[in-house]
Amino acid sequence: MQGRGEESLLVRRLGRRRVRGLKYTLLAVPFVIYIFAMNYVPLIGWLYSVFDYKLGQRFLDFGNMVFVGLDNFKKLYNERSEVMRVLRNTLVMSGLGLLATPLPVVFAILFNEIKGKHFKKFVQTTTTLPNFISWITVYGIAFAFFSVNGFVSTVLRQFGIEPSPTGILGDVDKVWFLQWFLGIWKSFGWSAIIYIAAIVGIDSELFDAARVDGADKLQTIWHITVPGILPTYVVMFLLAVSNILTNGFDQYFMFYNPLVADRIEVLDYYVYKVGFIINDYPYSITLGMLKSLLSIALLFTANGLSKKIRGDAIV
Amino acid sequence: MRRNKSTMKVSRQERALQVVNFICMTVAVFLCMYPFWYLIIYSLSDPAQASRGVWLLPKGFTIYAYQWIMENTNFGHAFLISTSRTLINTVLCLLGSSLFAYLVTQRDMIARKFIYRFVIITMYLGAGLVPYYITMKSYHLNNSYLLYIIPGILNAYYVILIKTFIEQIPASLEESARMDGAGFFKVYARIILPLSKPIIATVAVYASVGAWNSWQDNYLLAQSPKLQTVQLLLYNCINQAQVLADSMKQGLVQAPGAVALSAETIKMATTIVAVLPVMMVYPFLQKYFVKGVMMGAVKG
Numbered sequence: 001m002q003g004r005g006e007e008s009l010l011v012r013r014l015g016r017r018r019v020r021g022l023k024y025t026l027l028a029v030p031f032v033i034y035i036f037a038m039n040y041v042p043l044i045g046w047l048y049s050v051f052d053y054k055l056g057q058r059f060l061d062f063g064n065m066v067f068v069g070l071d072n073f074k075k076l077y078n079e080r081s082e083v084m085r086v087l088r089n090t091l092v093m094s095g096l097g098l099l100a101t102p103l104p105v106v107f108a109i110l111f112n113e114i115k116g117k118h119f120k121k122f123v124q125t126t127t128t129l130p131n132f133i134s135w136i137t138v139y140g141i142a143f144a145f146f147s148v149n150g151f152v153s154t155v156l157r158q159f160g161i162e163p164s165p166t167g168i169l170g171d172v173d174k175v176w177f178l179q180w181f182l183g184i185w186k187s188f189g190w191s192a193i194i195y196i197a198a199i200v201g202i203d204s205e206l207f208d209a210a211r212v213d214g215a216d217k218l219q220t221i222w223h224i225t226v227p228g229i230l231p232t233y234v235v236m237f238l239l240a241v242s243n244i245l246t247n248g249f250d251q252y253f254m255f256y257n258p259l260v261a262d263r264i265e266v267l268d269y270y271v272y273k274v275g276f277i278i279n280d281y282p283y284s285i286t287l288g289m290l291k292s293l294l295s296i297a298l299l300f301t302a303n304g305l306s307k308k309i310r311g312d313a314i315v
Numbered sequence: 316m317r318r319n320k321s322t323m324k325v326s327r328q329e330r331a332l333q334v335v336n337f338i339c340m341t342v343a344v345f346l347c348m349y350p351f352w353y354l355i356i357y358s359l360s361d362p363a364q365a366s367r368g369v370w371l372l373p374k375g376f377t378i379y380a381y382q383w384i385m386e387n388t389n390f391g392h393a394f395l396i397s398t399s400r401t402l403i404n405t406v407l408c409l410l411g412s413s414l415f416a417y418l419v420t421q422r423d424m425i426a427r428k429f430i431y432r433f434v435i436i437t438m439y440l441g442a443g444l445v446p447y448y449i450t451m452k453s454y455h456l457n458n459s460y461l462l463y464i465i466p467g468i469l470n471a472y473y474v475i476l477i478k479t480f481i482e483q484i485p486a487s488l489e490e491s492a493r494m495d496g497a498g499f500f501k502v503y504a505r506i507i508l509p510l511s512k513p514i515i516a517t518v519a520v521y522a523s524v525g526a527w528n529s530w531q532d533n534y535l536l537a538q539s540p541k542l543q544t545v546q547l548l549l550y551n552c553i554n555q556a557q558v559l560a561d562s563m564k565q566g567l568v569q570a571p572g573a574v575a576l577s578a579e580t581i582k583m584a585t586t587i588v589a590v591l592p593v594m595m596v597y598p599f600l601q602k603y604f605v606k607g608v609m610m611g612a613v614k615g
Binding site: 017018020021022023024025027028031032034035037038039040041042043045046048053058059060107110111113114115119122123124125126127128129130132133134136137139140141143144145149151154155158185189190193194197216217218249250254271272275276281284285287288289291292295296299315 | 326328329332333336337339340343344346347348350351353354357366367368411415418419421423424425426427430433434437439440441442443444445446447448449450452453454465466468469499524527528529530531535546547549550553579582583585586589590593594597598601604605608609
């Protein structure tokens with residue numbers, strides 16, 4: 001009874017809406033705390049780019065943190081040849097990825113022309129499956145195909161050709177190409193879905209009009225389907241551009257081996273290597289922090305570009 | 316009659332395109348499916364014959380590799396860990412993300428925009444591997460089963476998906492329930508959740524595949540064999556070819572009727588076992604996967 005009396009006092013003071021609003025905010029507090037603990041506390045860890053961190057030290061033990069200034073940034077400069085190599089690998093892999101962006105578009109257009117309903121479903125189910133298996137599994141499959149005793153070597157031997165003794169997985173000249181190929185294999189069917197949706201969204205009257213005007217299939221595709229998908233493609237391309245520093249860690253971690261190290265170490269892998277193999281936490285944190293900040297800057301740039309080109313933001 | 320006419324109209328060019336298209340699609344399907352098939356037939360073959368090449372069907376059919384995995388690795392336990400974390404993770408993630416999504420659709424909420432953005436920003440602002448690692452360690456989540464559960468309760472991307480969906484539900488439904496005296500949680504449980512079934516299903520599929528496939532937490536923070544997941548078991552198995560080969564030497568001393576094993580066969584069988592759960596449920600849930608992409612095209 002007393003509680004009710006208090007509540008009504010609060011309601012009288014603030015109004016029913018404000019009280020309800022306050023209740024919702026209070027309900028959201030646990031979520032905010034949770035997100036803070038999981039996602040923002042690690043950000044505070046960026047402090048270690050200017051403070052020293054010894055293995056086993058307590059996290060954010062402010063009393064015992066030694067300020068080291070810009071030591072880690074100087075290190076970045078001193079090791080610039082190494083950093084440039086990693087950056088080269090990163091940009092090569094991202095650049096190849098950008099080159100492959102038209103592929104899902106072509107696939108979506110072809111897919112849209114399939115007549116049989118069941119065949120269509122079958123194609124979509126099978127081509128999107130690789131997107132949902134882990135890179136560990138992809139590595140297991142790639143091992144079966146591209147290792148010394150793998151499928152490819154077996155085929156070559158059948159034709160009397162002696163395969164390279166390291167297998168393709170250990171061939172430094174082929175590593176970029178192989179990783180590119182695997183990336184496409186895993187994602188093309190999945191990436192195509194958004195374009196398939198875009199094609200479905202094109203006004204069907206346009207197609208009818210084209211048919212009445214006597215346009216054949218190729219002309220219809222070129223003059224109606226392609227322009228219809230273009231805005232979606234521009235968005236996806238800009239997103240990919242803003243992601244050029246991020247290749248993903250799993251793939252490069254799995255396929256890393258000493259033979260191909262020189263060309264497979266991308267930024268995401270390098271951050272791991274410096275942190276967990278060399279055990280230089282502060283330097284790894286510095287690299288990761290710079291990568292994160294640059295990525296956000298790129299995302300804003302892409303967003304600005306998108307606003308300019310399409311009059312609409314992407315994020 | 317009409318049908319006849321239109322079939323006749325199908326030009327030669329169109330028919331040629333159909334054929335080319337069919338070939339392209341078949342090649343795409345083959346490229347995506349054959350690798351799995353190859354691993355299946357190889358792992359079901361007699362290793363000696365398989366190493367000379369198998370293409371379409373197993374040679375010297377045997378399930379010995381699979382038996383070996385069940386008997387000689389921690390597979391049963393790893394499977395239990397992976398399955399249980401997938402189930403718990405998915406349920407908690409759905410509850411957390413949907414409750415928060417519904418909460419931020421309430422226009423009366425004070426500081427609503429700020430709270431929503433505070434959560435969504437985390438999608439773009441990753442701290443990095445080492446900060447994540449020391450944070451989890453400082454929470455004493457390392458070498459604990461909770462490591463698999465706690466970090467996945469709220470996911471910014473899923474919040475966007477669910478929120479976008481909830482906003483399409485007619486407000487009148489919610490209002491009339493409110494008039495009848497139903498509170499926030501009652502409306503959430505009785506109206507919002509049941510009506511959001513399609514998007515909940517989509518997110519459930521994403522979350523469960525994500526949980527099944529995750530391994531970084533296991534690799535970096537949970538060395539205890541009791542916490543090994545199927546993914547890490549596969550990773551170790553692929554990387555310990557030599558150790559495996561040695562440990563199998565005893566198996567290679569052929570008891571009458573026993574089939575020899577090779578490291579290749581074991582690896583492939585393990586890969587298949589790790590991917591099988593995803594492959595089995597995938598065809599049935601595929602439509603939910605696709606729905607998510609369509610929804611995702613709507614920005615937060």
